[in-house]
Amino acid sequence: MKATQTRKTIPGKSSIRRPIVVAGPCSAESPEQLMKTATILAATGHVDYFRAGIWKPRTAPGSFEGMGTQALRWLQQVSQTTGLKTATEVASVRHVEEALKHNLDMLWIGARTVSNPFLVQDIADTLQGTGVRVMVKNPMAPDPDLWSGSIERFKKAGLKEICAIHRGFSYWTKSLFRNQPWWHIPMMLKERMPDVPVLCDPSHITGDHRLVPMVAHRGLEMGMDGLMVEVHPQPAKALSDASQQLTPVAFVRLIKQLFGENPGEDKAASNILEELRAEVDVMDDLLIWALTNRMKLSGEIAGVKTTHNMKPLQPERWKQVISKVLTKGREAGLRRGFIEKLFDDIHHESLSVQQPSNIRPQNNSGIHPTFAI
Ligand code: PEP
Numbered sequence: 165m166k167a168t169q170t171r172k173t174i175p176g177k178s179s180i181r182r183p184i185v186v187a188g189p190c191s192a193e194s195p196e197q198l199m200k201t202a203t204i205l206a207a208t209g210h211v212d213y214f215r216a217g218i219w220k221p222r223t224a225p226g227s228f229e230g231m232g233t234q235a236l237r238w239l240q241q242v243s244q245t246t247g248l249k250t251a252t253e254v255a256s257v258r259h260v261e262e263a264l265k266h267n268l269d270m271l272w273i274g275a276r277t278v279s280n281p282f283l284v285q286d287i288a289d290t291l292q293g294t295g296v297r298v299m300v301k302n303p304m305a306p307d308p309d310l311w312s313g314s315i316e317r318f319k320k321a322g323l324k325e326i327c328a329i330h331r332g333f334s335y336w337t338k339s340l341f342r343n344q345p346w347w348h349i350p351m352m353l354k355e356r357m358p359d360v361p362v363l364c365d366p367s368h369i370t371g372d373h374r375l376v377p378m379v380a381h382r383g384l385e386m387g388m389d390g391l392m393v394e395v396h397p398q399p400a401k402a403l404s405d406a407s408q409q410l411t412p413v414a415f416v417r418l419i420k421q422l423f424g425e426n427p428g429e430d431k432a433a434s435n436i437l438e439e440l441r442a443e444v445d446v447m448d449d450l451l452i453w454a455l456t457n458r459m460k461l462s463g464e465i466a467g468v469k470t471t472h473n474m475k476p477l478q479p480e481r482w483k484q485v486i487s488k489v490l491t492k493g494r495e496a497g498l499r500r501g502f503i504e505k506l507f508d509d510i511h512h513e514s515l516s517v518q519q520p521s522n523i524r525p526q527n528n529s530g531i532h533p534t535f536a537i
């Protein structure tokens with residue numbers, strides 16, 4: 165997907181290439197809803213593709229599953245009336261065939277589908293020779309190989325206009341974001357496949373319309389090649405993803421902030437700070453999780469040692485541990501003194517967990533000691 169026009173993208177950075185913008189509702193709900201949204205988006209002059217989901221992959225059965233094939237005709241009308249190119253999500257060979265019959269300009273593979281190589285291959289085979297444009301979202305899990313592998317399948321099917329969409333990754337505990345941005349993964353993809361533009365989808369990353377501008381700014385700052393943003397004329401009444409869709413007015417405001425004459429630099433900086441803090445919170449969760457599980461393992465080791473009359477402190481083992489973490493720390497660019505202090509504390513805590521009063525001897529019942537109270 166090549167953007168021809170050039171213009172300034174973000175404050176302080178002269179841009180080489182105009183970012184690609186995909187916008188539209190999460191789901192097509194009615195011809196009126198689509199036309200109303202598309203008319204406003206077309207008038208901004210900044211939207212390259214109008215998106216609307218027609219077949220919706222939902223977590224729970226019984227949720228709104230999309231308007232199906234009839235909505236493809238609505239998208240065709242949008243294209244004829246506004247001149248916008250159209251895009252929808254496909255998750256099966258049947259979807260692809262239907263979408264091709266209705267001359268859609270671009271098809272995207274959703275985060276759930278992209279995790280299934282059989283399905284991705286079937287879709288790629290069906291698209292072979294069509295020259296249609298394809299966008300490949302990242303899989304739910306932070307697995308760069310699965311993502312690049314899916315893109316590879318479309319390349320091998322001879323498709324030339326492919327881009328990737330960074331929509332964040334599922335995470336096991338709730339944080340500010342619906343899906344974690346973990347920017348290093350899209351950056352890794354860009355390094356691996358420099359010919360594939362990567363767009364940022366701040367709507368699915370945040371799950372919250374209030375945070376969408378902040379992550380849209382950050383995505384462009386991080387070098388993403390464009391945006392996919394959900395826009396709905398009445399987000400509160402949307403049949404899917406109600407909390408994360410922008411009103412057309414908010415979208416126009418965002419576009420002005422991003423691409424206007426005087427983008428608000430100060431605001432962008434404080435927004436970026438807020439996002440970085442949210443990422444730090446997630447890392448702190450991970451640290452607590454790792455420490456908790458490490459101490460649980462120490463407790464289990466203590467059980468084994470007690471059962472077999474071994475001493476809690478085994479200096480040889482500790483030497484191995486400290487030497488390994490110091491090497492890893494050095495490779496990661498962490499200060500030696502910091503790692504020594506941190507692991508010294510961890511070691512002391514492990515030993516105190518291994519004190520006789522804290523130990524449950526290993527049971528021989530085959531039951532995990534943690535559950536053998
Ligand atoms: C969508 O774009 O509306 C969608 C369902 O996205 P994802 O596959 O990223 O969840």
Ligand code: MN
Nearest residue numbers: 190394404405
């Ligand atoms: Mn959505």
